Amino acid sequence: MAVYTDVAAEDISPFLAGYEIGELLAYKGIAEGVENSNFLVHTSRGYFILTLYERRVAERDLPFFLGLMEHLARRGITCPQPVKNKAGNVLGRLAGKPAAIVTFLDGMWIRRPTAAHCAALGTALAHLHLAGRDFSLRRDNALSVAGWRALYEGCRERAHKVEGNLEMLVATELEILERDWPHGLPQGVIHADLFPDNVFFLGDKLSGLIDFYFACTDTLVYDIAICLNAWCFEADHSYNVTKGRALLANYAKARPLSHPEWESLPLLARGAALRFLLTRLVDWLDVPPGALVQPKDPREYARKLRFHQKVKSARDYGLVEP
């Protein structure tokens, strides 16, 4: 939640003149997205989001992200749609940073999702995977199994500051996942960060998906595993099988899982838990004490990992064998 780059009206006006979206009437820096600076822009044609990409997003990846949003919107997925400038480009520059304008999406994210929200999410995730099948660009997932050891090495010596046995938990798990990580499962575009704050609802109806800046090409069922971790645990860290079943059954209704995909779910859920455990651990250890922005607690994902370690099969998540 931040605005990293301050942009003056005197600079934003000429930038917008390069688009056919009318005259600038107002803009506000908004607290959305942890990686970029975002502004809500009001013009004589309506409301838009202006994003300035900060250093944590690689400029070479922007054509993938923006192209994906265009591709998905054409296939009926409700997501922010990049607006082309008069030269036909979706990517421009403002205040020395890459910048893009996307359409404004109504809807709110749900802090305490119910099983009905999880059901809607399952359907939307399957539709996202189906719509992404013929997207022509490719982007490797830097935060999948091949990238975890480097994260671990960078923080192993300080991990005990967060929790006594965290280093051992991660070390052991990492070895298992590196050895057993499944290959050959159906791949495609995954969102890779579909937490509740990236899913908008209007009432109980899912109204859109946002923040595609971790999207990449990877194992589809890994995206499901990320969502199980993000949506189906309660505040007391217990797994809610009703929510899990709702998510999985509705996903499978729109895109049935193969038997190998079903079998891989517990291991992928462990991987997804380890991925967020590691990135949160790095952020946690990097933030100086007393900082205004409190990073997310990595221990939440250590608990989830320990839960998944005890899971026998995908049946435990609420999904019957296909």
Place this chain on the structure above:
Amino acid sequence: MAVYTDVAAEDISPFLAGYEIGELLAYKGIAEGVENSNFLVHTSRGYFILTLYERRVAERDLPFFLGLMEHLARRGITCPQPVKNKAGNVLGRLAGKPAAIVTFLDGMWIRRPTAAHCAALGTALAHLHLAGRDFSLRRDNALSVAGWRALYEGCRERAHKVEGNLEMLVATELEILERDWPHGLPQGVIHADLFPDNVFFLGDKLSGLIDFYFACTDTLVYDIAICLNAWCFEADHSYNVTKGRALLANYAKARPLSHPEWESLPLLARGAALRFLLTRLVDWLDVPPGALVQPKDPREYARKLRFHQKVKSARDYGLVEP
């Protein structure tokens, strides 16, 4: 620039149901205002600003601030207008904090104001003072001369950390101002914080005034002195007499200054410089090193104070004797 209180859609929806502003479609935390949490709210009836008042704003002052905005809007001043809830109140409670909804105002603030902007400001400030004349509520200015010594005492011992001779500058000035501060000049509602970021423009046309949370009852010409400090100095700290003349002449056209008001301007300008020097000094010394939010530099106002100390009469600011 901050959102201090996180509000869930699940909480904001029932709050909005108490108003006749339609159904909630979206809301975004916005980076505006340093004292409160602000959200841009989209409903089926349009766009609004929802403000949660944080601890730096005293709850007992809210009827003054909100009543003033209503009063001014009725008299043709373009400013955010508080929206009444179904019970007829402009003040409610959300997330344990006092909360209000005001209308959304188009316009942008100008980072590098020209003399034309200063001229427009002068007119708007005079109109604000005229429109406030028959406002029935009263609020003393806690940040006028009677409040400065306490601020000074709280930071005098650490002032040298910011600039070697700052303690002496403030101590000497404070004595003079406490002795010579003018009494009996025309009083009324002043904005008291009309910096460029609180004045919106659409093109060269001033489109509205915002952020009335320092407004109070005080000497009108002191408000002019605050604006001279905030608008008429260049980045190199030089006073721009063209801008000053534009501001003052246009103010006086709408509300002519009396001779005593004209005479008091240099001393009030010193007071205004000292007031912002002191509050910035307190903030500067209170912020831990390495914090994300960099406080504003108090030395800017030390330089302005030294400029005003050398001023002979209001003529030096560009205003001819009335």
